[in-house]
Amino acid sequence: MSQISATEGPMLQQIDLTKLNLQQLTQLKQQLDQELGVFQDSLQTLKIAQNKFQESGTSLEKLTPSAKGKEILVPLTGSMYVTGKLADTETVIVDIGTGYYAQKDIQGAKDYFKRRVNYVTEQMEKIQQIGLEKSKIREAIMDVMEMKIQGQMSTQKELAETA
Amino acid sequence: MVDEIQKKLQAELDKFKIVQKDYHKALLQRQQLDGQLNENTAVKQELDLLKSGNEVFKLIGPVLVKQDLEEAKQNVVKRMEYISAELKRTEDLIANLDKKQDTHREALAKLQQSFQQAQLKAAMKA
Numbered sequence: 001m002s003q004i005s006a007t008e009g010p011m012l013q014q015i016d017l018t019k020l021n022l023q024q025l026t027q028l029k030q031q032l033d034q035e036l037g038v039f040q041d042s043l044q045t046l047k048i049a050q051n052k053f054q055e056s057g058t059s060l061e062k063l064t065p066s067a068k069g070k071e072i073l074v075p076l077t078g079s080m081y082v083t084g085k086l087a088d089t090e091t092v093i094v095d096i097g098t099g100y101y102a103q104k105d106i107q108g109a110k111d112y113f114k115r116r117v118n119y120v121t122e123q124m125e126k127i128q129q130i131g132l133e134k135s136k137i138r139e140a141i142m143d144v145m146e147m148k149i150q151g152q153m154s155t156q157k158e159l160a161e162t163a
Numbered sequence: 164m165v166d167e168i169q170k171k172l173q174a175e176l177d178k179f180k181i182v183q184k185d186y187h188k189a190l191l192q193r194q195q196l197d198g199q200l201n202e203n204t205a206v207k208q209e210l211d212l213l214k215s216g217n218e219v220f221k222l223i224g225p226v227l228v229k230q231d232l233e234e235a236k237q238n239v240v241k242r243m244e245y246i247s248a249e250l251k252r253t254e255d256l257i258a259n260l261d262k263k264q265d266t267h268r269e270a271l272a273k274l275q276q277s278f279q280q281a282q283l284k285a286a287m288k289a
Binding site: 093096097098099100101102103104108112119 | 199202203205206209210213217218219220221222223227230235239242
């Protein structure tokens with residue numbers, strides 16, 4: 001459960017789409033639409049997370065030993081800053097989640113952000129893969145639906161002609 | 164006759180809706196727990212990567228408090244155990260509610276059928 005898996009579980013049984021009636025097909029399509037929506041949202045959230053990690057990673061590039069003692073502006077609120085001096089350019093403290101912060105050297109922190117970006121990108125790829133599969137199924141359902149509707153129309157026509 | 168069945172149908176529908184609500188609540192809870200477990204697993208991995216020289220802090224309110232690395236690791240493991248247990252409990256609950264939903268759904272379908280039949284009969288008589 002902890003990871004998003006691209007392989008389908010064994011409990012998923014195969015369903016012959018052509019055996020379903022229109023109502024069931026519509027229901028199935030709605031369900032798939034909903035799932036696709038969730039995937040879209042997840043992708044967006046992951047994209048934001050990816051950007052945040054990337055930004056943190058690149059801002060570390062600026063923190064070189066030669067920057068030691070340089071003046072910086074420290075934000076006290078969103079619109080107020082005070083000047084400060086960089087006292088320590090060797091280590092940073094990184095939020096590693098659930099309220100824990102770890103002190104890391106620059107290289108370690110860079111590696112950390114790289115790891116995070118890679119992890120997020122991996123999850124995004126997985127979701128994209130599943131999304132692609134689902135939209136394929138959705139298309140198949142649409143095709144079958146169209147077939148059924150056309151079949152119904154032609155039988156109705158026949159009935160009208162014989163009447 | 165029709166009124167009676169309609170009453171029963173309404174009662175069954177209400178029950179079904181309550182179960183459905185609980186089901187959604189449980190699903191949401193599982194999602195939340197799953198997310199928490201994921202986050203804690205990631206933190207554990209990061210803590211395992213740290214060397215004993217690295218300092219670890221915990222955010223308590225607005226303050227960063229220095230923590231012992233070993234202690235932090237143990238804490239996270241304990242929390243993961245707790246969350247896993249909760250996750251298991253929630254999953255059992257979901258399976259349970261799923262079954263309940265199915266039985267209610269069946270009962271509803273039956274009642275609906277008899278309701279329609281009764282309505283038809285009433286219409287024939289009239």
